[in-house]
Amino acid sequence: MTLLRALLLALLVCMPALAVSPEEMLPDPVMEQRARDISAGLRCLVCQNQSIDDSDADLAKDLRVLVRERLVAGDSDEEVRQFLVDRYGEYVLLNPRVNNHTILLWIAAPALLLVGLLALVVLGRRRRPLPGGLNADEQAALDELR
Template sequence: MNWMRSLLLALALLLAAPVAALSPNEILDDPVLEQRARDISAGLRCLVCQNQSIDDSDADLARDLRVIVRERLVAGDTDEQVRQYLVDRYGEYVLLNPRLGGHTLLLWVAAPALLAAGLGGLWVMSRRRSSTDGGGLSPQEQAALDDLMAEPGDEGRS
């Protein structure tokens, strides 16, 4: 009975294995066009899954976008024309890597600027710490500290 459960579990796991998002009827006959379509699809965001390329997504919209990419390539569009067509239709969010422009400048500059500011802050803190640690106590400060640390009744023993 246990072997039957194990066999059923193994069969269920095999059937639940992930399938490739690209269906065979989407693949173009021309291998050069198909490779171009795959290269373009790898850089386009699935608008349903949001953090997957349309090449990796099983969503219906991703399938529709893959078909549009292939149709545009067969029609003779360049790779950039296909991308621009999809950006015009769905917005720049469809691109996995945003373009460098005035409206995305903050995205591209913020991380390096914050890193530089953090490193600069650490450098300033280390410089301040090293300048205050090197002096030690003056003889007058040491005498005052000794007076404070002395136990009551020890004043006459020095």
């Protein structure tokens, strides 16, 4: 019985912690799912690398409530996101948009990956032995070193 309790406790610890409290939830399940989808892509400005859906911070709660209020008011998903970007800047988005000022974020990782792969190819070609092996003079010099 204690093993079962320990297993259940371990499973509970492994589950993602959603900070949305029942009083925040919308009665309409479709609207609530829309709110969750939007919240999952918004950064908690206090926790910084956590979505507002996962954060227990007071500001994250205020943002979750604001998202739901905007949805109830009739805003589309993109209008809600844009409202928050206008208010808090693009930093509120977990995935930045591709713009002139964010293009470096989008191309830096693939560019570094290509540079790394190119370096591996160049180093791999340099380490290959020459075809045909050693000539007699080279073999003699190698034997002298041994």
